[in-house]
Amino acid sequence: MGTGGFRSLEQLEAALVASGAEIATVALRRVDPDARNQSPLSVIERLGLFLLPNTAGCYTARDAVRTARLAKDAFGTEWVKLEVIGDDRTLHPDPVELAAAAEELVAEGFTVLPYASDDPVLARRLEAVGCAAVMPLGSPIGSGRGIDNPYNLALIVEQAGVPVILDAGIGTASDAALAMELGCDGVLLASSVSRAEDPAAMAAAMRKAVDAGHGARRAGRIPRRLHAQTSTPDAGLPRLG
Amino acid sequence: MKVSVNGVEQQLPAGTTVADVVRSLVEMPERGVAVALDGEVVPRSEWQATSLGDGQAVEVLRAVQGG
Numbered sequence: 059m060g061t062g063g064f065r066s067l068e069q070l071e072a073a074l075v076a077s078g079a080e081i082a083t084v085a086l087r088r089v090d091p092d093a094r095n096q097s098p099l100s101v102i103e104r105l106g107l108f109l110l111p112n113t114a115g116c117y118t119a120r121d122a123v124r125t126a127r128l129a130k131d132a133f134g135t136e137w138v139k140l141e142v143i144g145d146d147r148t149l150h151p152d153p154v155e156l157a158a159a160a161e162e163l164v165a166e167g168f169t170v171l172p173y174a175s176d177d178p179v180l181a182r183r184l185e186a187v188g189c190a191a192v193m194p195l196g197s198p199i200g201s202g203r204g205i206d207n208p209y210n211l212a213l214i215v216e217q218a219g220v221p222v223i224l225d226a227g228i229g230t231a232s233d234a235a236l237a238m239e240l241g242c243d244g245v246l247l248a249s250s251v252s253r254a255e256d257p258a259a260m261a262a263a264m265r266k267a268v269d270a271g272h273g274a275r276r277a278g279r280i281p282r283r284l285h286a287q288t289s290t291p292d293a294g295l296p297r298l299g
Numbered sequence: 300m301k302v303s304v305n306g307v308e309q310q311l312p313a314g315t316t317v318a319d320v321v322r323s324l325v326e327m328p329e330r331g332v333a334v335a336l337d338g339e340v341v342p343r344s345e346w347q348a349t350s351l352g353d354g355q356a357v358e359v360l361r362a363v364q365g366g
Binding site for chain 2: 087096141
C-alpha cells in the first residue's frame with residue numbers, strides 16, 4: 059500500500075493493519091523542522107512492514123537514479139519503486155527515462171520495481187533490463203477509474219516472466235478484484251484507501267477483493283459467450299400444454 | 300561562505316560539515332535521513348568528514364507519506 063493521502067498517521071496505521079499489506083511505500087522530501095515528527099517510517103517499522111522507497115517527484119532518469127541512491131543510504135534497502143514522470147496532468151511515466159533509469163539501477167544492484175504504463179512493449183523492455191517486477195498502471199494515479207484497458211493488462215500478464223503488480227488508478231474493491239482476475243500477482247494502491255470516506259473500512263474491503271480475485275483466477279473461470287448455454291438438462295422435460 | 304540548504308541560501312562558517320547541517324535540522328539520532336551535496340548522495344558514514352564549500356547546495360531529506 060502507498061502511504062500518500064492519509065489525513066493522519068493514525069488513519070494510515072489503521073488502514074495498513076486492515077489491508078493486510080506487507081509492503082508500504084514512502085517518498086523522500088526535504089526535512090521540515092516545523093513539521094513535528096510526522097514521519098510514516100515509525101508506523102511502518104512498528105507494524106513490521108517491508109519498506110519500499112519511491113522516487114516520486116522525479117522527471118528524469120538522472121534524478122530518479124540519484125533519489126534511489128539517497129533512499130538506499132537513508133533506509134538501508136536496495137529495493138526501490140522507480141517512478142519517472144513524463145506528464146504533469148496524467149502523471150504517466152516517461153518510458154524512455156524510466157527504462158534508462160531502470161537499467162542503471164539494476165546494474166548498481168538495486169531491486170527495481172518500475173511504475174510503468176500499460177504498454178506491453180514497455181513491460182517487456184523493463185523485464186529485459188532486469189527489473190524484478192513490472193507495475194503497470196490501471197489508470198492515472200489518484201483517478202479512481204480502475205483499469206482503463208484490461209486487454210493491455212492481460213497482454214502484459216501473458217508475456218511476463220516477473221511478477222505483475224497493478225499500480226495506480228484503483229478506485230474501489232472491484233477494481234482490485236479485476237486486476238487479480240486478469241492475472242496480476244498483486245496490487246499497489248493508495249488513494250482509493252487514503253481518500254475514501256472510511257480508509258480502514260476500504261482497506262479491509264480491498265483485502266477481501268484481492269483474495270476474491272486471486273481465488274477466482276485460480277479456480278478457472280467459464281468463458282464469455284455470445285449465446286446462452288443452458289445449465290438445466292433437456293432430458294425429462296414434461297409436456298404440460 | 301554561502302551554502303544553499305534545502306533551497307535556502309545560508310551564511311555558514313568555513314569548515315561547516317554535512318553532519319553540522321543535518322544536526323541543525325534533525326533531532327538525533329538521524330534515522331531515515333539522506334543527504335545530497337550538489338545532487339549526489341553523501342553516505343551517512345561520510346557526513347562528519349565532508350566539509351562544505353562556498354556555492355554548494357545541500358539537500359537534507361527524510362521519508363514522508365507518498366509513493
